[in-house]
Amino acid sequence: MTAEVFPIMRIGDTLLISLQGELDDATVLRIEDRLANEVARTGATGTLIDVSGLTIVDSFIARVLTRVVGMIRLLGSHAVIVGIQPAVAITLVELGVPMGHLHTALNAEQGMALLRRLRDHGDRAD
């Protein structure tokens, strides 16, 4: 299988990465590595993680998302997950995955707005 490429786009001081298909351990590690380096290199203040293209979201993916968000925060940037589909949201709630601390938005536009609020008000905004 060829390694999937997840392009990281930069819009102003925001990074956008779109996760698609199925994620395996190796791919996740590669994404974490590149994303951490990009956030550090560009000094982006916010990162949008688009998950609308993920075919499967289980507790593994949920842990991955939590990890990626934690990593981005440690680098001093804000992270917003966008595009969680209805079925995915139900699955995550039913699995009981603690995701309350994550910032989420419906789409990229609303995600950008949320990042803006996060930058202005710190972590108290939602």
Next chain:
Amino acid sequence: MTASPVGERDPGTRLRELEAMLDAIAGYALIKLDLDGAVADWSRGAERLLGHPAGEIVGRPFATFYTEEDAAAGLPASDLAAARETGRAETEGWRVRKDGERFRAATVIALIHDDDGTATGYAAAIRDVTESRRAEAMFRGLLESAPDAVVIVESDGRIMLVNRQTELMFGYDRDELIGQPVEVLVPERFRARHGAYRGGFIASPQTRPMGTGLELYGRRRDGSEFPVEISLGPLESDRGTLVSAAIRDITERREQELRLQRQRDEILELSTPVIQVWDKVLALPIIGTLDSLRAARLTESLLEKIAENQAEVIILDISGVPTIDTQVAQHLLKTVQAATLMGAASILSGVRPETAQAMVHLGIDIGRLRSRNKLRDALQLALRIVADRAGSSQEAARTVMGEWPA
């Protein structure tokens, strides 16, 4: 046999023994006819079966035992002619006893020759088969009148017998099916598997439904398929273990189930209406008791509407819910969590004083969920949240566009 070799005995004794043997054969009427078809000799069995004493019947025509219609149609003569032509004729038909009672008889007529090959007469053996024919007719009748298609399959998988229903259900004539592998009635994609399952049934034959838990399909002659339910049963016979399969077309039942399911869905749909009250604001008035099924359905339709309308705020109005217990509260909180994951803010509305008390006493933690007493207040709050978000959205857009290289 312990008797001494036949040749050692006096021919007279032998003849008497033979005669005794013939008379001892019960259930058969043995009749000797001359070449003209008149009775020449008459066994005890014939007397028992047909009722005529030997003294009365000798010299009477063979047609005496036929029904009037058959006699008029010349059947006795043609039966004898057939025997004369080929040496032996087997027929089955109605015969008449002395008292006029009719019975179903199987008759074998053989031509008798003397030592130099000249035909001297006929030997006829008549057997009463009324009972076995009746049993057979009963079996056929049962088979044909069965509401299900019945297919009887030999242990090698070939079709031995089918009933009328099978012809109607599958669109084959029975002649086309007899001798064919039973798999012709199975859709192509299941055929290989069916062969293996068939072996399994022969290995441990017992009456049971086929493919428990599976959706079974039959294949018509024209290739179309229909859902079926099949019961299997073993039939021990002289040809080994046969398998009888009763096949029922359940198309109608399946449709009815679907219709019921649709109705149930519609009722659930009606009981969980999601209303768009404002741009990007959805309201969900919950009325009545909230059980797990309804709660799941509610969450589902709400989340779908969020995605569809790109809603940013949802109002859950619980003024129509009679009691909030732990379970209902859990359902509500799960819905809120799922909506939050999608990026929509939730507002609870319609919390009555007693509900608030109950929830606090139950120790239900609503977390950061906003709550308003009246729907009007909840809507106001919703609009403010949307406005705030829109403001920051515009700001965000300005920031981005401003930094975009001109």
